[in-house]
Amino acid sequence: MLRCEAVGKRYGGGRWVLRDVDMEVSGGDVLAVVGGNGSGKSTLLRILAGLSRPTTGSVSGRPPRIGYVPDRFTAPDRISSLSYLTHLGRIRGMSASAARTRGDHLLERLSLVGGRNAALRTLSKGNAQKVALAQALLVPPDLLVLDEPWSGLDASAHGVLAEFIGEVAAQGGAVVFTDHREAITETHAGGAYVLGDGRVTPHGGRHTGGRLPMVELVLAAPPAGTPPIEVDWSGTPGVVDSARRGGEIVLRVAREHADAVLLTALRHRWSVVSLTGAADEAGFRGGAGRAVR
Numbered sequence: 001m002l003r004c005e006a007v008g009k010r011y012g013g014g015r016w017v018l019r020d021v022d023m024e025v026s027g028g029d030v031l032a033v034v035g036g037n038g039s040g041k042s043t044l045l046r047i048l049a050g051l052s053r054p055t056t057g058s059v060s061g062r063p064p065r066i067g068y069v070p071d072r073f074t075a076p077d078r079i080s081s082l083s084y085l086t087h088l089g090r091i092r093g094m095s096a097s098a099a100r101t102r103g104d105h106l107l108e109r110l111s112l113v114g115g116r117n118a119a120l121r122t123l124s125k126g127n128a129q130k131v132a133l134a135q136a137l138l139v140p141p142d143l144l145v146l147d148e149p150w151s152g153l154d155a156s157a158h159g160v161l162a163e164f165i166g167e168v169a170a171q172g173g174a175v176v177f178t179d180h181r182e183a184i185t186e187t188h189a190g191g192a193y194v195l196g197d198g199r200v201t202p203h204g205g206r207h208t209g210g211r212l213p214m215v216e217l218v219l220a221a222p223p224a225g226t227p228p229i230e231v232d233w234s235g236t237p238g239v240v241d242s243a244r245r246g247g248e249i250v251l252r253v254a255r256e257h258a259d260a261v262l263l264t265a266l267r268h269r270w271s272v273v274s275l276t277g278a279a280d281e282a283g284f285r286g287g288a289g290r291a292v293r
C-alpha cells in the first residue's frame with residue numbers, strides 16, 4: 001500500500017503548497033484528487049509517482065511499476081510515436097518487438113490520428129495526449145498516475161481511457177487521477193480526495209475505500225433452446241473475476257462495464273440468473289470456484 005504521512009511541500013522558500021497530507025492508495029483503488037487551479041493537485045500526483053520529493057513527511061510503499069501521464073506532454077521530437085514507444089518500452093525492459101506491438105495496439109485502441117509514424121512534434125494536443133497515455137500503459141502499471149488525462153481527448157478516446165482505468169484496477173493496480181469536473185470524478189473514481197488550502201480531505205463519496213463499485217452477474221445456459229456460446233470472460237473489459245459454480249458462471253464486474261458485459265452475455269445466448277450490486281472481495285460467492293476463461 002502506498003502511504004503518504006504528514007507530507008508537506010513548498011517550492012524554494014515559497015508558500016506551503018501541501019501541508020500535513022495523509023493519504024493511502026491500495027491496489028484496485030481508483031481515486032480522484034480534486035481541487036481548484038493551483039491547489040497542488042499536480043504537485044501531489046508528482047509526489048505519489050516519485051517524481052518530486054516532499055519537503056516534510058514521508059511516502060512509503062511505492063510499487064515498482066508506475067505509469068505517469070503529466071498534465072502537459074511536450075514532445076518536440078522528430079521521432080515518430082511508434083519509435084518513441086518502442087524506445088521507452090526497451091528502457092522498461094521489454095523487447096523491441098514486444099514494445100512495438102504493445103505500443104501499436106494501444107495507439108490503435110486510442111484511434112491515434114495523424115499517423116503513428118509521423119513525427120511526435122507534428123501531432124495535435126489530443127493525439128499527443130494519446131501517446132502520453134500509451135507510454136504510461138506499455139508495461140501494465142501497479143500504480144497509474146494521471147494528471148487531467150481527459151483534457152484534450154475526443155469522445156471516443158474518453159471511453160477507451162475509462163476502459164484502461166478499469167483494466168488497471170481489475171489487474172490489481174491502483175489509479176489516481178485529477179480532473180476539474182465533478183461528473184468525471186463521480187463516474188470514474190471509487191473515491192476522492194479534495195485539496196484545499198494545502199490540506200487533503202477524503203470526499204464523502206459514494207463508495208468506501210476507493211474501490212470501484214462492483215456487481216455480481218450470474219449466468220447459466222437457457223432452460224430450453226440453443227446452448228450458449230463460450231465467451232472469454234477474463235478478457236472482457238470490466239470483468240474482475242470469473243468462476244464456474246455448477247452449471248453457472250459467476251462474474252464480478254465493474255459497475256461501469258455492467259451494461260456492456262450483460263449485452264455480451266445475452267448476445268452469446270447466456271441467460272441471466274441474477275444481477276446483484278456491490279459484491280465485495282469477501283462476499284464474492286463465485287470466488288472459491290474454478291476460474292473460467
Ligand SMILES: Nc1ncnc2c1ncn2[C@@H]1O[C@H](COP(=O)(O)OP(=O)(O)OP(=O)(O)O)[C@@H](O)[C@H]1O
Binds near residue numbers: 036037038042044071
Ligand atoms: N516547480 C515549481 N516551482 C515553483 N512553484 C511551483 C512548481 N510547481 C508548482 N508550483 C506552484 O505550486 C502551486 C500548486 O501548483 P500545482 O501545479 O500543483 O497545482 P494544480 O492544482 O495542479 O493546478 P492546475 O489545476 O492549475 O493544474 C502553484 O502555486 C504553482 O505555482
